[in-house]
């Protein structure tokens with residue numbers, strides 16, 4: 001039975017008040033915004049159904065929370081309100097329809113802006129000078145945080161142009177994503193408390209008693225509204241934003257104008273697509289009726305203007321419960337922990353799994369079975385566990401956690417081999433190599449992928465079945481398969497998965513796909529050494545290293561015989577990679593696989609080692625120094641070598657070209673001294689593009 005409305009309302013009000021306090025006063029929310037928004041909507045709906053239970057002190061009627069007594073109070077001459085919000089397109093259409101009806105304008109124009117996820121503040125300028133800044137507080141009374149705001153570089157201390165006598169500017173202080181990530185990486189390393197999200201980072205940093213702490217956290221600011229002023233105002237909000245820009249205040253370049261529901265929704269979609277690429281967090285867009293006379297006609301309700309609407313994006317963080325903690329074993333044996341959780345709608349889709357990355361991350365988060373967690377999914381990024389909601393950890397009768405801390409398994413769950421974590425490595429690995437079926441499947445998928453052996457049609461499901469039913473143990477076995485093997489394998493896979501097609505039930509055998517697959521496997525026999533090397537899946541041997549190795553050795557036998565020292569002579573191969581390559585070829589079963597491939601007809605042209613390439617840079621020595629933005633130095637080196645250059649580590653009179661990236665130091669200085677030819681990254685890219 002559902003509770004009585006009065007009880008439910010009371011409970012929701014308590015929960016929301018508590019959440020408000022933690023969010024607005026302590027800057028330490030316990031629940032994700034999505035959950036807060038749902039609770040608030042439920043309360044609003046119940047209150048609308050039961051007007052007799054209305055209360056002016058209800059969280060539905062109020063903005064933010066009382067200012068903290070840590071700071072002096074500031075009374076806002078013009079209150080700082082909240083915004084009505086919408087999630088669905090229909091709510092936007094209703095909003096526009098209401099405005100059209102009440103203003104008589106059937107195509108009302110709006111200022112459309114990003115909804116920055118930070119903290120609202122009010123800046124007061126007198127005769128162009130910044131004199132005071134305050135937080136929103138409860139909308140009527142805010143906190144004086146003037147010294148802290150002075151440390152925010154985006155906030156001008158002196159306005160430009162012709163400022164009025166009094167000007168209050170409202171806007172959002174926010175923490176750029178990069179600054180947030182940098183801070184959290186630092187905090188994790190130094191055992192300090194990490195910030196829950198950039199919004200709380202901004203609020204927590206700004207509301208510090210010691211402005212020196214604020215100064216260390218790179219905050220920024222965008223202006224989006226006016227408070228008290230004696231200036232003669234333009235007729236529209238868009239014009240006001242342009243004027244604020246002229247006065248030297250930062251206004252988001254995403255701000256625009258749009259007309260009618262269609263225009264608003266188009267803006268919502270456009271900004272939504274850009275959301276993840278923006279350097280700051282936004283949680284939606286804001287529509288504001290553009291003409292001030294129309295705004296006045298629409299007026300206000302208790303906590304928000306009726307002429308504005310916040311159209312929210314799907315929440316990127318949600319709360320859910322850990323059902324179990326599992327591990328995945330990847331192609332190289334990497335053991336990656338992840339949680340199976342009660343599925344939850346986040347970032348616009350339902351997700352049931354989230355990654356825990358590695359053992360360090362588990363230790364840091366202390367995630368346990370049964371825990372309530374916050375998961376985050378931004379864009380196409382794999383959902384991840386952000387933190388545990390500790391208050392909700394299940395306890396036993398004695399008040400102790402019901403479940404112990406989680407530890408990674410010491411044995412591979414797939415093959416039973418030892419799981420080890422190499423000295424200095426973050427990742428733990430199964431040592432089962434090609435014996436581990438998990439690695440076998442991944443090895444097969446990688447081997448047959450387009451840039452490796454390019455066997456079309458051999459998707460994950462077939463690889464799975466081939467391994468599961470024992471048709472192949474290593475990649476060499478692929479070349480022994482027949483059409484009949486494939487047909488039988490598919491029949492078994494269909495039976496196992498309950499996906500037997502009607503045609504097959506009717507006794508028909510479709511064999512064309514199997515013939516095509518065999519033809520694909522057949523064609524892949526004729527390959528190149530670099531493809532083969534890449535396809536073998538040696539750790540850290542990507543396409544570019546495979547290519548360099550192939551060129552440097554010309555043939556497989558000398559490469560297999562090379563020791564670590566010889567391998568380090570190869571451009572682009574450092575000691576770690578050299579050790580991995582040597583180790584791979586020293587392993588007996590890997591040699592057997594290669595022999596098996598050869599025996600089954602896989603072949604490639606071999607030739608003399610190509611150590612100096614003929615190309616536009618032949619005979620030139622090139623030195624790379626400093627950091628490049630678009631590629632690693634190794635990669636740049638490999639590409640230059642492919643054009644004939646000899647890449648060297650030191651600058652001398654004989655050096656042909658010095659390529660100087662970001663923060664290039666003594667080598668650049670020496671090159672300048674010697675009067676050598678010096679390229680920057682742009683020039684390099686241009687050259688590679690013309691000759692690549």
Ligand SMILES: NC(=O)c1ccc[n+]([C@@H]2O[C@H](COP(=O)([O-])OP(=O)(O)OC[C@H]3O[C@@H](n4cnc5c(N)ncnc54)[C@H](O)[C@@H]3O)[C@@H](O)[C@H]2O)c1
Pocket residue numbers: 019020022023024029030031032033034036037063064081082083085113114115116117118119120121136172224225286310
């Ligand atoms: N997780 C929690 O426990 C918890 C608790 C309380 C509130 N919240 C979250 O806080 C929000 C509610 O707080 P709210 O009352 O500040 O409402 P709001 O954040 O939804 O909307 C109002 C605010 O939007 C901001 N804003 C950003 N860009 C703007 C623009 N271009 N023009 C105007 N305003 C702009 C301003 O700071 C303004 O105060 C919700 O998102 C809610 O989920 C979460």
Ligand SMILES: [Zn+2]
Pocket residue numbers: 329412413414415416417430431432433436437438
């Ligand atoms: Zn294993």
